[in-house]
Amino acid sequence: MFRLERDRERVREVIERVRGSRSLPEAFRLTVLEKGEKPALGEKVGGRWREFSYREVYRRVGDFAAGLAGLGVGPGSRVAIMSANRVGWTVADVAIMSLGAATVPIFPTLGPRQVEHILGDSEARVVVVEGERQLSAVRESGARVEHVVCMDEAAGGEGVLGFSEVERRGARSRDPAWEAKMLSLGREDVATLIYTSGTSGRQKGVILTHGNLLSNLEAIIEVVPITDDDVGLSILPLSHVLERTCSQFLNLVGGGTNYTAESVERVQENLLEVRPTALLVVPRLFERVFAVIREQGTANPVRARIFESAVRTARAKYRHDAGEERMGPARRLLYRFYDLLVYRKVRAGLGGRVRFCVSGGARLEPWLGEFFYGAGIPVAEGYGLTETSPVISVNRFDDLRFGTVGPPLPNVEVRLSEGGEILVRGPNVTPGYHNLPEENAAAFTGDGWFRTGDIGEFDEGGRLKITDRAKDIMVLDTGKNVAPQPVETALANAPHIAQAMLVGDGRKFVAALVVPDFDAIRRTLGENLPAEHLCSDGRARELIRSEMEEATAGFPEHERPKKFALVPREWTEEGGEITPTLKLRRSAVAARHAHLVEELYASEGGRQLTRS
Structure with a gap:
């Protein structure tokens, strides 16, 4: 580390x-x-x-x-x-x-x-x-x-x-x-x-x-x-x-x-x-930097194989330093080679002298954190809320564990309710909301702990892991719960997908609204088609379908989208679909695309994702 x-x-x-x-x-x-x-x-x-x-x-x-x-x-x-x-x-x-x-x-x-x-x-x-x-x-x-x-x-x-x-x-x-x-x-x-x-x-x-x-x-x-x-x-x-x-x-x-x-x-x-x-x-910056590097590094099949190997090697460097696996002499030599060929360019793109980064505001994909660590830019993911001033927990640089948001700060107490909700107590916690006595009563437990509304768990090292927002948890009509954010983050990191939102609360299965990365699709297809045409283009849809299958392969079956619909316009703050801090306004997105959601759950609606 x-x-x-x-x-x-x-x-x-x-x-x-x-x-x-x-x-x-x-x-x-x-x-x-x-x-x-x-x-x-x-x-x-x-x-x-x-x-x-x-x-x-x-x-x-x-x-x-x-x-x-x-x-x-x-x-x-x-x-x-x-x-x-x-x-x-x-x-x-x-x-x-x-x-x-x-x-x-x-x-x-x-x-x-x-x-x-x-x-x-x-x-x-x-x-x-x-x-x-x-x-x-x-x-x-x-x-x-x-x-x-x-x-x-x-x-x-x-x-x-x-x-x-x-x-x-x-x-x-x-x-x-x-x-x-x-x-x-x-x-x-x-x-x-x-x-x-x-x-x-x-x-x-x-x-x-x-x-x-x-x-x-x-x-x-x-x-x-x-x-x-x-x-x-x-x-x-x-x-x-x-x-x-x-x-x-x-x-x-x-x-x-x-x-x-x-x-x-x-x-x-x-x-x-x-x-x-x-x-x-916020994680979006790392995603954008990686997308630029990936585009440059996959211009032809030979460069694409080199880039993929460089990503694997950077992640292996993290796992070696974390004590999870050993890098042999050959991989260490390969790491030094990629440091000159790839990682040096990553560091240069951030100015060339970044000692460390702190990421917050949204979930950082673990593989992305591992890559930047291996490229010489350690990233500590943290967690907090406006109501907690904001930091509750953060990873320590001598013990980074991607996929967690680290141990609580020294003067902050964290415990989990029976349902897994994260409860916080400490001098950083708000005295309450302005002019909202009923909200204040609901925001705190009887013994004074603040209810974050987030669901989490602790790992064996006392590091906090966020699984989802309590109010965002979808309950299928089968009774199974689905935490949408991890799946959405995985989808949005696919090469040809810009944004994604799961739907399915009260339904039989999970589906997805997907905003494609239209520029990336145009480059792949070699055609400069309008966004509306690409949403109905069979080649583009097959490309998205394939990437969705790959991106969600590691999730439980009931969390993986069975159908999807492509949206021809990016969700923006100006459009009212995201907050100024880049969080999805789920109700606004669902309302704007209500017709697509209904089509997804109609007998013939949407595109079925096949499973191999």
Whole structure:
């Protein structure tokens, strides 16, 4: 296993700094006092990377806080931020908290109806938006807000304040007692109100205190080998608690440098420019990187055989290091050969100096984790929820076990209910949902454990394994239960399948809605046909059928789809089928394709998967 060296004394100092802080702004202030002019954040400005030192970010936080105070923001206020990742997001976030107010993140792609609910329910009277799109969503929502602050100065207009104008106002009206008031905040004070992205139902506001987040940071620093020399690239949205805790705040209290990716489309380019040493990502990034490598490596039959052997050898390297099998001299020599031919290119594609990655937000296929480990990029899969600040458990780099999400964090307790539901208790757990007393009563057991809604089990080493969401479990009319996510993940990793969702609750068998990877199919067939034509093309359907059989071969018979239907359009956030954190909105997908689902269960509907 990987032995990532750490200066234990420096780690202990950071942990003590976090442990001794009563609020997130205070922990950041202590880092500023130590790091001063060291770069804290970076972003592209005018096509060039610009860095902001710890001292400069802190000055901007103070200026923006003073500007917000002039708008009436104070203890107990709620201020919303609706923007893509940028330095201004972090400045606003820390400034809001420093005033004793709570930050309310809103995903920048949400529409007016969702924005209206979040602003109304949280009672936010000030909202910070990125640009014209977000400004329009706020205006069209009809929500009653007193002030709108826009980061993009050109997108303002009447009644809208520019972000830099608020900073300038604040610089002229600094409260000499601002720091003293900030240092009087307590761990029990509310730091943020996060509305869950919602795979079903109306979004709920999760209350997180300074103590919740600080306790989680303390435990993460203890087990994840991050150092103040590390460089990160912020890819996931700061509107999501995973990026906010494990990238933004982990950096601000840990002393590293964090750059902001320009967009999802430019992540690959930004990786090569920033050359991060540590990455926080969702499994989809690894899937995309592997798909690119696979496409390049299978251009002809000879290269395809070499690539397949390289994948097997990388996985064998993991199993050797894990003590599961022995690599003989011949395979070790082959590994060194593939390191020069294949694995080096994988590392270069991520910038060339990544020491480790942490994966969360969805299930990472074990074989994919094994491949990247063998390619020299160890990946630790973790697990958590918005309600738990978010991390509950994470794999340790000196004992990685793919297929698990590792042991619980040192200050987090986990137990399983009789039905296998994961229950959590610890200082990171939310005190409850905003304005939802009935939800709060249902969310906790009588003795105070939080119900995650996830089903899991522990392996022999005390590592947690997630089997599925309790509410996503399908029950066939035979009485058998089906956990859809593992099967869906296996299908989506097939070369010609982009997305998949199982259906079958209350039915006799499981079926699947499948979105093909149309570009891959076009390359395979050598024809540039429209998506609708490919969905009915016999060759394309046979290709999908064959891959589905292979992908699900290791699953129990009752979990393997008996029929499938091809969908001609990708499921997207804009289309309402996935959440901003890339989770399927199962009810929305099922409703949109209700006719296909009914056809699958009609006597002649769908395509039957044969079994050999």
